[in-house]
Amino acid sequence: MLVLSRCIGECLMIGEDIQLDVVNIENDIVTLNIATPPQIQVSNVPRPRRSQYKTSVKIKKRRSILLPGTGQG
Known part of the structure; x- marks a missing residue:
């Protein structure tokens, strides 16, 4: 398990x-x-119930489109 800290506006890349x-x-x-x-x-x-964990997470998902030949979205 990896535990990281991030601030608003920062990102984390997975692969x-x-x-x-x-x-x-x-x-x-x-x-x-x-x-x-x-x-x-x-x-x-x-x-989970708030009594079980101190912090919860909301998930918003955005799809990236890869542009041909660039490897970037």
């Missing part, structure tokens, strides 16, 4: 295809923007 952006942090809620290729599915699992 070359998956990007997680920290959009907002308010109270105990972290809002993420997740960009993945179309073949990767991202699911939002039910949030």
Whole structure:
């Protein structure tokens, strides 16, 4: 398991295809923007009760389109 800290506006890359952006942090809620290729599915699992965990995560997903020959979206 890898535990990282990020501030609003910072991102985390997983491989070359998956990007997680920290959009907002308010109270105990972290809002993420997740960009993945179309073949990767991202699911939002039910949030645990607040008594179990201190911090919860909201997931927002954005699709990136790769431009031919550039390797970038």
